[in-house]
Amino acid sequence: MSLTDLIYAGSNAVAGLTEGAVKEAIEKYGEGHPVLYPDTAYCLPIIYAATGVKIKTLGDLPAAVGILKSLITNKEDLGEALNAGLATAVGAEIIEALRYLDGDPYAQDSGIGFVPDPIIRSLGVPLVTGDIPGIAVLLGEASDPKELAAIVKDYQEKGLLTFMVGNIIEQAAGAGVKMGLDYRVIPLGHEVTSVIHVVSVAIRAALIFGGIEPGKLPEFLAYTKERVPAFVNTFGPIDEVVVSVGAGAIALGFPVIADVEVPEVPGALLTQADHAKTVETSLETRGIKIKVTKIDVPVSVSSAFEGERVRKDTMFAEFGGNKTAAWELVTTGDLATIEDHKITVVGPDIDDAMFDGVDVVRLPLGVLVEVAGKEMQSDFETVLERRIHYFMNYIEGAMHVGQRNTAWIRLTKEAFEKGFRLKHIGEVLYAKMRADFDTVVDKCQVTIYTKKEDVDKIYEERVKPIYAQRDDRMSALTDESVDEFYTCLLCQSFAPSHVCIVTPERLGLCGAVSWLDAKATKQLDPTGPNQPVVKGQAVDERLGIWTSVNEAVATNSQGAVEKVTLYSILEDPMTSCGCFECICGIMPEANGVIIVNREFPDASPVGMTFGELASMTGGGVQTPGFMGHGRQLIGSKKFMSAEGGLERIVWMPKELKDDVAERLNKAVKEMTGIENFADMVCDETIAIDSEAVLAFLEEKGHPALAMDPIM
Ligand code: SF4
Ligand code: NI
Ligand code: NI
Incomplete structure (x- = not known):
């Protein structure tokens, strides 16, 4: 079969399924029964975007099915066939919405299904800052779970947001991939139709952020192509339904990279059978560039780990959080005396013999980051200091809450077992300060204090007066006081x-x-x-x-x-x-x-x-x-x-x-x-x-x- 034939076969199959499911639902619940997704203001978002129609009841659906069928022309033309892929998307959106009629169909599934509006809004900032450099959509069942896991972890380390559909979810979980929104690896569901929930995310991004008028489908397609940096990886053999889903992705501007032979379409549909190269090929095809800062520590450091929580049962060590004193300070030093990349731990580390047999290691903590640079201004200190929160959270196995003298840090047993020690906190802060603030930070040194007398004394004598000075400066800073x-x-x-x-x-x-x-x-x-x-x-x-x-x-x-x-x-x-x-x-x-x-x-x-x-x-x-x-x-x-x-x-x-x-x-x-x-x-x-x-x-x-x- 040719590519277009495959797409049409899949689209027609989905159209048939959708029509049947709508009929059945109307027979069971009646035309007036509401149909909706949880926590969205956009009803069935893809249909709303494509047609401007807000589907509210089952009775609204037959017309939508009509539109869907009109998109499938069965003409031997790739452009037309990609439209049929969009029809599959519409069909999948309807089928999934019908699954919600009897309560949350994902309650018993390892996937999360529909992604609510507030989550999409929360992704806005990390996406624009490049903190999330791209979105990977993985689909199918891998021949080798280890290779799959390596791919997912690679995306995770690069900060990408990964969505998963199909048996790869269990495969990746079984191979030790940490999942959930907090890890930027989101399992959507097992049914192939659940892939629609990521399409829905892309379309709602256009509605929410792009302000594009519903009904203007070409504008939505241009938006997703230009502004949503997503791509698709399929694992294992693909049937015609997956091909037509892929055609929908391509219509949105998302390239599809399969690990089996496919009829290639340059820049849109290609084969990469070598899993060691999947990530590289995907990023290249979608034009995603990633800035990596190599940091010499025994755990991963990636923005993907920012949301990770460290709970009591996995915790190895804890600092601050009302249990001990903890503070952090970024201050400007003299270019002549600051020694670049000098990292010092003054006092016991978390592997000190005194902690043998202890349940949780608890230590006071003072983190002093001294920077120097010709362009450095004291006003920037707070900006750099607030980044400590993010940089520490990027560490896999570290959680950071609060700031200044309310800092609260936890480290996992897993990180400790991998060899993570306090000096590595210094390494991470050093590397990130240098990388992210390269035009103002020429030199950076980090000192970590863990002896109670040091932590208290330095706080009183050096840290507290600086905080107080800054507070005064901040309260004097009004709209009237600046030019x-x-x-x-x-x-x-x-x-x-x-x-x-x-x-x-x-x-x-x-x-x-x-x-x-x-x-x-x-x-x-x-x-x-x-x-x-x-x-x-x-x-x-x-x-x-x-x-x-x-x-x-x-x-x-x-x-x-x-x-x-x-x-x-x-x-x-x-x-x-x-x-x-x-x-x-x-x-x-x-x-x-x-x-x-x-x-x-x-x-x-x-x-x-x-x-x-x-x-x-x-x-x-x-x-x-x-x-x-x-x-x-x-x-x-x-x-x-x-x-x-x-x-x-x-x-x-x-x-x-x-x-x-x-x-x-x-x-x-x-x-x-x-x-x-x-x-x-x-x-x-x-x-x-x-x-x-x-x-x-x-x-x-x-x-x-x-x-x-x-x-
Ligand atoms: Fe924040 Fe506004 Fe800048 Fe967006 S444009 S990052 S909302 S300040
Ligand atoms: Ni914004
Ligand atoms: Ni973390």
């Missing part, structure tokens, strides 16, 4: 018309870019994503309008957005790309706003979940009344100050409220004199229902109730 704001264009690789304006009191909506970060990035990468905007005279101080800001936004959004205010959510609010940590929206009856963070799964008092609220904005569009923002902004005196500011907040999920309470209380007290404002803010443990929320606000005498009408 320049910065643009951030990092998210443009996904959201082409989105521009963030980062100011001292308003960090980027992703929560990852502060004004100081932007300033340091400008120094590190002069033509990079952060460029200064010289403020000049404000047009309107209350709303936060500057001509210079409007010009920067208009130019950098290619005219898509002409003006933004920095302090209002009603008048020309700043746009969002989609990767915001929180979203706030107006709750008119409470005369205030609610805020929902990405992690909160339930509906808010305005009747919408985070995902639904988030879908109201994003993709670089302005939606008055809704605004994506970082957690940190809830504590900034500039938070929608044009509409009354922080006092307008009436509801937040409890976890978020607890997280921001201290800063929020401080800011509100300074502005209004109100004590413990966070206690007046309602949360889900008190009420979600609008009336009950209002009753609570009245009981507490919440200030928003007495303010001018918000709209």
Whole structure:
């Protein structure tokens, strides 16, 4: 059979299956029965993107099946055949959605099935920063599980996000691959149709970040091809259904690399029978370049291990976390006296004889990173210091929480057994500081202290005064006190018309870019994503309008957005790309706003979940009344100050409220004199229902109730 014949055979088979399944479902449940995926604002996302139609009930499906069948022309033409591959995608989306009719079909499966919107949003930042350099989709059953595992681990070490479908899931797990979102290896499911859940991720990226209008299929295909760096590896013999799935992938711009003979299509479909070369061939074909920093340590170091947790039962050693003192500091030293790559451990290491027979090794810890460089500025110290958290987490078998003197580190038994010792923490920090900050760090030395008297003494004498100095500097840093704001264009690789304006009191909506970060990035990468905007005279101080800001936004959004205010959510609010940590929206009856963070799964008092609220904005569009923002902004005196500011907040999920309470209380007290404002803010443990929320606000005498009408 020719390639096109194979594709059509697969597509027709899937079309038949889909039609049958839809009929059966309607007979069983009736046309009015709802059909939906969990936790998404986009219904059946692929159909929605391709046609603009939101499928809500089973009765909507026959029309979709009609469209699907019209995509299969059976013409002897590769372009037409690739469309048939898209038909297979639509069919798989319907079949999988029907599987959700009887509850979560993945409850008993090692795969996770449908990927909810909030997870996709959380991937935005690592994808734009290149922290996740690509997406690998693996499918089938491998002839040799060891070779398969080597491939997956290689992707993992390179930071890629890997999705798996089929028996390879058990094969890889059996061969010791660590799996889960925390390890960037995500098992989707065993049925071949579950591959659709990764296609759904790519399509929703276009909806969420790209702001592409549903119904414009060619624009979606262009988006996934240009902006979603995915590819497919198939393992073992492939049948016609897999071929037609592959055709769908190719239509999206994702090359398919098979390990068996296939009719090759240059750049799109090829054979690589040698598993030792699968990774290289795949990355090359998709044009993914990876920057590797060789670090001499006995475990893997990769951004893929960032989310890894170390639990009690696998823990070998622990530092900080209220059990012992622990701190970390990056400070600037003298170029003449800092000795590059000098790594010193002062005090006992984790293999010290004193720990023989001990359950868990616990030591105080002081991590002192001294850097020097001609271009180094003391303002960058905090930027580098915050990276310690990430660098330590990159270590396979290490977990890092907190910062400064709240640092908390755990190491696994596995890492210890592989030979990991404290000096290796120094090696990792050294290598990453040099690699990531090469234009400002010419020399770097790391000293690790583990004797209690050293850790305490150095903290009091050297570390604490520096923290205090920085805090003073930070609180003096206001929008008024600086001459320049910065643009951030990092998210443009996904959201082409989105521009963030980062100011001292308003960090980027992703929560990852502060004004100081932007300033340091400008120094590190002069033509990079952060460029200064010289403020000049404000047009309107209350709303936060500057001509210079409007010009920067208009130019950098290619005219898509002409003006933004920095302090209002009603008048020309700043746009969002989609990767915001929180979203706030107006709750008119409470005369205030609610805020929902990405992690909160339930509906808010305005009747919408985070995902639904988030879908109201994003993709670089302005939606008055809704605004994506970082957690940190809830504590900034500039938070929608044009509409009354922080006092307008009436509801937040409890976890978020607890997280921001201290800063929020401080800011509100300074502005209004109100004590413990966070206690007046309602949360889900008190009420979600609008009336009950209002009753609570009245009981507490919440200030928003007495303010001018918000709209
Ligand atoms: Fe994206 Fe804005 Fe964060 Fe920059 S500051 S990474 S543009 S969300
Ligand atoms: Ni880790
Ligand atoms: Ni973003």
